[in-house]
Amino acid sequence: MTSNFSFQLLHADPRCGARRGLLVTPHGAVDTPAFMPVGTAATVKGLTARAISETATQMLLANTYHLALRPGEDVIRDLGGLHRFMGWDGPILTDSGGFQIFSLAQNSRVSERGVVFRSHIDGRLLELTPERATGIQEALGSDIAMVLDHVVSLPCQRDVARDACERSIRWADRCRSAATRSDQVLFAIVQGGLDEQLRVQCARRLVALDFPGYAIGGLSVGEPQGQMLRILDVTCPELPSNRPRYLMGVGTPQDLLEGIQRGVDLFDCVLPTRNGRNALAFTDFGPLKLRNLKHQRDGRPIDSTCPCPACQHSRGYLRHLFMAGEMLGPILLSAHNIVYYQRLLAEVRAAIQAGGFAELVRAKQDQWRLGQDGEG
Amino acid sequence: MTSNFSFQLLHADPRCGARRGLLVTPHGAVDTPAFMPVGTAATVKGLTARAISETATQMLLANTYHLALRPGEDVIRDLGGLHRFMGWDGPILTDSGGFQIFSLAQNSRVSERGVVFRSHIDGRLLELTPERATGIQEALGSDIAMVLDHVVSLPCQRDVARDACERSIRWADRCRSAATRSDQVLFAIVQGGLDEQLRVQCARRLVALDFPGYAIGGLSVGEPQGQMLRILDVTCPELPSNRPRYLMGVGTPQDLLEGIQRGVDLFDCVLPTRNGRNALAFTDFGPLKLRNLKHQRDGRPIDSTCPCPACQHSRGYLRHLFMAGEMLGPILLSAHNIVYYQRLLAEVRAAIQAGGFAELVRAKQDQWRLGQDGEG
Numbered sequence: 119m120t121s122n123f124s125f126q127l128l129h130a131d132p133r134c135g136a137r138r139g140l141l142v143t144p145h146g147a148v149d150t151p152a153f154m155p156v157g158t159a160a161t162v163k164g165l166t167a168r169a170i171s172e173t174a175t176q177m178l179l180a181n182t183y184h185l186a187l188r189p190g191e192d193v194i195r196d197l198g199g200l201h202r203f204m205g206w207d208g209p210i211l212t213d214s215g216g217f218q219i220f221s222l223a224q225n226s227r228v229s230e231r232g233v234v235f236r237s238h239i240d241g242r243l244l245e246l247t248p249e250r251a252t253g254i255q256e257a258l259g260s261d262i263a264m265v266l267d268h269v270v271s272l273p274c275q276r277d278v279a280r281d282a283c284e285r286s287i288r289w290a291d292r293c294r295s296a297a298t299r300s301d302q303v304l305f306a307i308v309q310g311g312l313d314e315q316l317r318v319q320c321a322r323r324l325v326a327l328d329f330p331g332y333a334i335g336g337l338s339v340g341e342p343q344g345q346m347l348r349i350l351d352v353t354c355p356e357l358p359s360n361r362p363r364y365l366m367g368v369g370t371p372q373d374l375l376e377g378i379q380r381g382v383d384l385f386d387c388v389l390p391t392r393n394g395r396n397a398l399a400f401t402d403f404g405p406l407k408l409r410n411l412k413h414q415r416d417g418r419p420i421d422s423t424c425p426c427p428a429c430q431h432s433r434g435y436l437r438h439l440f441m442a443g444e445m446l447g448p449i450l451l452s453a454h455n456i457v458y459y460q461r462l463l464a465e466v467r468a469a470i471q472a473g474g475f476a477e478l479v480r481a482k483q484d485q486w487r488l489g490q491d492g493e494g
Numbered sequence: 495m496t497s498n499f500s501f502q503l504l505h506a507d508p509r510c511g512a513r514r515g516l517l518v519t520p521h522g523a524v525d526t527p528a529f530m531p532v533g534t535a536a537t538v539k540g541l542t543a544r545a546i547s548e549t550a551t552q553m554l555l556a557n558t559y560h561l562a563l564r565p566g567e568d569v570i571r572d573l574g575g576l577h578r579f580m581g582w583d584g585p586i587l588t589d590s591g592g593f594q595i596f597s598l599a600q601n602s603r604v605s606e607r608g609v610v611f612r613s614h615i616d617g618r619l620l621e622l623t624p625e626r627a628t629g630i631q632e633a634l635g636s637d638i639a640m641v642l643d644h645v646v647s648l649p650c651q652r653d654v655a656r657d658a659c660e661r662s663i664r665w666a667d668r669c670r671s672a673a674t675r676s677d678q679v680l681f682a683i684v685q686g687g688l689d690e691q692l693r694v695q696c697a698r699r700l701v702a703l704d705f706p707g708y709a710i711g712g713l714s715v716g717e718p719q720g721q722m723l724r725i726l727d728v729t730c731p732e733l734p735s736n737r738p739r740y741l742m743g744v745g746t747p748q749d750l751l752e753g754i755q756r757g758v759d760l761f762d763c764v765l766p767t768r769n770g771r772n773a774l775a776f777t778d779f780g781p782l783k784l785r786n787l788k789h790q791r792d793g794r795p796i797d798s799t800c801p802c803p804a805c806q807h808s809r810g811y812l813r814h815l816f817m818a819g820e821m822l823g824p825i826l827l828s829a830h831n832i833v834y835y836q837r838l839l840a841e842v843r844a845a846i847q848a849g850g851f852a853e854l855v856r857a858k859q860d861q862w863r864l865g866q867d868g869e870g
Contacts (some may be wrong), residue, residue: 161815161822166803189790189814194789197810205807414565415572425544431581434573439537439566445821446537 123261123303123330125150125362131475135194135354138470141362143209143261144301145201146176150362150383151466153374153459154179155391159188160204162456163391164449167205171290173426173456174183174464177261179386182254183215183222187237187371191257199259211386212260213291215246216267216286216307217367220339228268230285242423256299264333265293267307272341272470279311283320284335287443290324295480305331305364313343314352321356332357333364337483338373343374347376354381371400375479378466390455395448397440399428400458402482403489408435408451413437420454422463428454499637499706501526501678501738501759507851511730511757517738519585519637520677521577522552525843526738526759529750529835530555530587530765535564536580538832539767540825542777543581549802549832552584552841553637555762558630559591559598563613563620567633575635587762590627590638590669592643592662592683592805593743596715601621604641604644606661622662632675641669643683648717655687658712659696666700681707681740688721690728708733710758714749716850723752731755747776748862751855753841766831773816775804775836778858779865782809784827789813796830800837805831812846826833 129138138285139150155162155170158181162170166252170178180200185191188480194203202211218235225236232247232357246254248266255263266289281489287308297304306329334353337346350365365377373442374385390400397408399420404411406420416433426448428436439447462482469478472473498520505514517524531538531546535556538546546554556576561567570579576586594611595602601612609622621632624642631639642665662685673680682705686692700708710729713722726741733739740760741753750761766776772787773784775796782789782796790807804812804826815823839859845854 158580159814159818159820160500160811161818162819162822164825166822166825167806168803188808188818193501193810193814197793197808203808204809235835291803339569417573427544430543432573432579434565434569435536435579435581438569438579438609442535442537442564444537445824446542448821449540449542449825 122301125331125360126294127360129471130132130359131470133476134379136378136470136475137359137381137383138467139362139383141383143177145207145209145210148209149467150386151374151378151463152177153463154386155379155456156181156386156388157204157206159202160185160194160453163395164445164452165456166355169453170206170456171451174339174460175456177211178206178208179213180204180242180258180260180341181209182251182258183218183244184259185236186215186246186254187239187242191254195257195259201259209262210260211262212255212258212264213366214251214255214264214266216264216269216335220269220336223271224446228285230288232266248289249296252293252296253303256297256302259299259302259494261301261302262331263297263304265290265304265306267309268310269336269339270311272312272339272345274311276316279313279316283309283311283316287320287323290329291327294327294329303328303330303331307333307335307366308353309336311336312349314349316355317349317358318356321353325356325358329361331362332335332365333366335366338364338368343373343376346373347380348408350377350380350382371459372483374459374462375466375482378450379475379479390459391452394451394453394455397447397451399451400455401489402485408433408436408447409440410437424457426454426457432466498677501707501736503736504845506735507849509844509852510755512754512846512851513735513757513759514843515738515743515759517759519553521583521585522636524552524585527750527754527839527842528553528760529708529839530760530762531832532557532762532764533580533582534560536561536570536576538828539771540821540828545829546582546832550836551832553587554582554584555589556634556636557591558588558627558634559594559620559622559713560629560843561609561634562591562622563615563618567630569731571633571635572663577635577639584775586638587638588631588634588640589742590631590640590642592640592711594646596645596647598714604661608642608663610665612860624665625672628669628672628680632678635678636676637678638707639678640675641680641682642667642853643711645685645712645715648688648712648715648721650687652689655689655692659685659687663699667703667707670703670705671753679706681705681709683709683711684729685712685741688717688725689710690725693725693729694696694732697729701732702790705737705742707738709742711742713741714744719749719752723748723756726756733757747835748859749841750835750838751858755851757857766835767828770827770829770831773823773827775827776831777865778861780862784809784812784823785816786813800830800833802830802833812859847867
């Protein structure tokens with residue numbers, strides 16, 4: 119592990135797996151549990167770097183596959199690396215492209231050597247080997263890089279899951295051998311589909327390789343929440359308590375609380391921004407669909423306690439923006455939803471510290487459930 | 495004129511028509527010459543209210559036709575009026591819908607009573623009479639309302655121009671009779687096509703009706719710049735020097751300097767935002783097309799002296815945003831272009847005050863001309 123990276127466990131809930139920690143990276147510290155908004159193409163859609171800062175976000179995620187295709191990692195390296203490129207001075211985690219093996223399955227072919235994609239943009243071929251995925255992430259200069267993993271769709275045959283899991287472990291080792299930057303750490307990714315035994319074996323073998331952090335990948339790809347939680351239940355205990363744990367691509371506010379309860383420290387998801395662009399606002403009383411006619415003359419903000427720029431306006435105005443197809447609707451609701459996630463995580467961290475995490479979870483779940491009927 | 499509205503002429507250039515003034519409205523003061531960004535649907539596309547403020551914009555324009563159709567002026571009135579609705583505390587000017595008689599000609603029919611539009615959104619009919627146009631603007635609660643005018647396409651037959659001009663004068667009078675709000679003033683609009691005699695007559699007859707401000711309308715609808723300037727040359731001298739003069743829908747930075755030189759105080763145009771959305775940045779060295787391949791690895795900002803959020807990034811990053819179809823490209827370039835316009839106007843005001851307006855115009859024109867070849 120490099121000297122400018124560390125993870126400190128500040129407090130562990132004695133009643134469940136929830137942990138309060140501090141992740142230190144070359145670009146600053148992150149209070150965990152933490153949520154990373156997704157900046158796929160080196161921009162969190164619709165938000166300026168300052169607007170992101172103002173959501174109280176500490177760390178972002180960016181996508182290796184997308185940036186390698188456009189503008190190309192060499193362009194970003196020539197322009198000073200990803201932080202400078204996108205004007206974000208805080209920590210950045212890059213994924214490896216492994217998720218696209220699942221999400222762009224029809225345009226990809228996996229071999230032991232790596233994966234070849236046919237670009238979703240222009241049909242050009244892009245090969246990601248473990249070495250190339252590591253090299254791209256080094257050119258980008260993220261604080262945390264991820265190993266290339268083989269993500270499969272669920273449910274799947276056990277031998278498919280086992281094969282992808284074994285390959286992911288071999289690739290993880292190759293990524294580690296390829297890594298050269300002293301100011302970037304590489305996290306391993308536990309695979310194994312919905313098979314508990316595979317997950318446990320994968321976790322143990324990756325832990326034996328001693329990575330500075332561990333992700334749980336290949337979940338939240340369409341399986342029921344219960345299946346994901348079952349896998350978390352068996353996987354988290356296998357991971358070293360002094361290393362950060364990252365549940366990739368998850369999830370709803372409910373998912374976050376469930377993950378945290380099981381010992382997850384880091385999350386990323388497109389949900390707050392994607393749903394925001396589609397006029398859905400997260401709130402403590404459940405999701406609010408801003409296109410609904412009932413908001414037309416509603417002078418109240420989405421949430422009068424929310425400090426975000428959307429909540430400076432009435433629901434009626436926000437509805438109007440979406441009905442008129444104005445960019446400002448997606449801009450404001452993306453900011454609102456990220457602020458909602460970050461406020462939730464801040465509450466979670468305070469609750470863990472104060473020994474009241476279970477009570478917070480119960481209160482939030484009650485509010486969300488009640489709100490679904492009453493909506494504000 | 496209402497007591498909370500005034501126009502003070504601070505300085506007049508002895509060598510040309512350029513004037514430095516202060517327009518006071520119920521929602522604050524505006525230094526003139528001034529440029530109003532366009533917020534058609536109660537939003538300057540892509541910019542939050544704070545982002546607009548940070549461009550040094552003092553007054554906005556919003557469109558009566560569009561707001562009457564969506565969300566409806568009654569919705570905006572119920573939500574506290576246009577200022578509160580869009581979260582903009584500064585002055586707002588609303589147009590009257592007259593321009594849409596030209597721009598949506600195929601969906602409109604004019605009679606002496608008014609104009610009937612078939613909505614460009616859903617085909618529903620919208621009638622704008624002078625009384626209705628005034629009523630809508632009163633419901634919106636803008637600081638400055640415009641009379642309903644009959645805008646025709648150019649060039650046109652003299653009797654078409656005369657007919658529309660005469661009707662515009664009668665409608666102006668009807669608007670004035672219909673106006674009831676003490677916290678809103680109504681500006682008249684000089685019409686007359688490209689006919690100097692008609693323009694002069696129209697100006698004189700409207701001046702005789704004693705409006706608190708005068709606009710010059712029906713220009714910048716496709717005619718060559720020289721034709722517009724010829725009309726300004728004969729029209730501005732007919733307008734009272736102690737009333738603000740507003741050249742509607744104009745224009746390029748070059749157009750603004752030409753208009754100011756002839757005595758215009760107010761401008762509005764979609765150009766900075768529309769061009770910004772299309773990857774064109776205004777600069778002192780001419781327009782920059784950010785999609786151009788030559789910007790790919792360019793680490794320089796658009797303009798190193800510009801304080802806007804776009805100029806916190808490299809040209810290479812901005813190009814990437816446009817190539818990737820990311821919202822942040824339009825957002826940043828819209829902000830940049832409005833900042834460019836506002837900085838230009840600030841330079842103009844300082845130059846008029848200091849007696850150096852002609853020199854500023856020459857310097858800007860030289861820079862723009864040279865830049866067209868050298869581009870940065």
